Structures are given as C-alpha cells and as structure tokens.
Amino acid sequence: MVERFERFSLAITEISRSWRRLASEEMEKYGLKGTHATYLTHIYRYENGVTVPQLCELSGKDKSDASRMIAILEEKGFVEKKVVGGSLYRGVLVLTEKGKAAAEQVCKRAGKAVEVAGKDLNDDTRAVFYYALESIVKNLKQLDRDGIPE
Numbered sequence: 001m002v003e004r005f006e007r008f009s010l011a012i013t014e015i016s017r018s019w020r021r022l023a024s025e026e027m028e029k030y031g032l033k034g035t036h037a038t039y040l041t042h043i044y045r046y047e048n049g050v051t052v053p054q055l056c057e058l059s060g061k062d063k064s065d066a067s068r069m070i071a072i073l074e075e076k077g078f079v080e081k082k083v084v085g086g087s088l089y090r091g092v093l094v095l096t097e098k099g100k101a102a103a104e105q106v107c108k109r110a111g112k113a114v115e116v117a118g119k120d121l122n123d124d125t126r127a128v129f130y131y132a133l134e135s136i137v138k139n140l141k142q143l144d145r146d147g148i149p150e
Helices: 002-028 035-044 052-059 063-075 097-117 123-146
Strands: 079-084 087-095
Touching (some): 002 097, 035 052, 035 063, 035 079, 035 087, 052 063, 087 097
16 A cells, blocks of 8 residues: 555656646746746636636636736736726736737647657546546545545
8 A cells, every 4th residue: 555655646746846847948938937837728728718716726726826926927918807897806817919829839838748748648548547537636635625534
C-alpha cells in the first residue's frame, strides 16, 4: 500500500512540476506567469464571457488568486470586464484581441504538449487513465471533506 502511495505521490508531483515549468515558459513570452495560462484558456472557452466565481469553479482556484491574476491580465491588456446589468460587480470577463491571440497560441501549445506527453497511450488506455484520474479526484475531494476513515 505504501509503495502505491509513493508512486502516486511522485507521479502527481512530477506531472505538476513539469506542467508548471512548461506553462511558465510559454507565458513568459507574454510577460505573464504560468498560472495565467489556466485563466486565459478558461476565458477563451466562453466567448460571451465568464464571471469571476465561474472562473474560480472552472479553474479550481480561490477568489483571491483569481482576483490577483485577473488584475494582472487586465492591466496588461489581455482581459477586460464587461458591464452586466449596469454594474461591473457582476460583470463578465472577456478576452481582448491581444488576449484571444495569446489564448489561441497557449491552447495550441498545450494541446501539443498533451499530445506528446500521451504519445504512448492508445485511445482505450487513455480512456481508462482519465476515468481513473477523475475517480481519484472525486474520492480525494470526499476524503478532504469528511476526513480519512479510522
């Protein structure tokens, strides 16, 4: 059991570390941090805009992190907040032309990275892998909420 834990922990850590380095390298071209890639790609998927709470839900980030990252994206001209119902409070975030161009490139590069990283997997293996990952995530969230049973 301990060996499984060690293999799992090391694999997750290595995946996360590699992904952060790759994202940082890509985002450096735009004067941004690697974590901005997540925000750009999520906003890109919603042509009509996305609210900050929706973005937090999509990205798994907390509101304070999202607010800091969005402020930088706005300041650098990648994102703007559109008024909804006469108020910016419930406004939606949309990409500027500069933001769309960056997001398209980041999505393209991320797709290539995922393709190369998974090159040894066939469709069946990939399906099982994602099923297993999603199951582990769901179960870990349950443990996080309820604690580890005695």
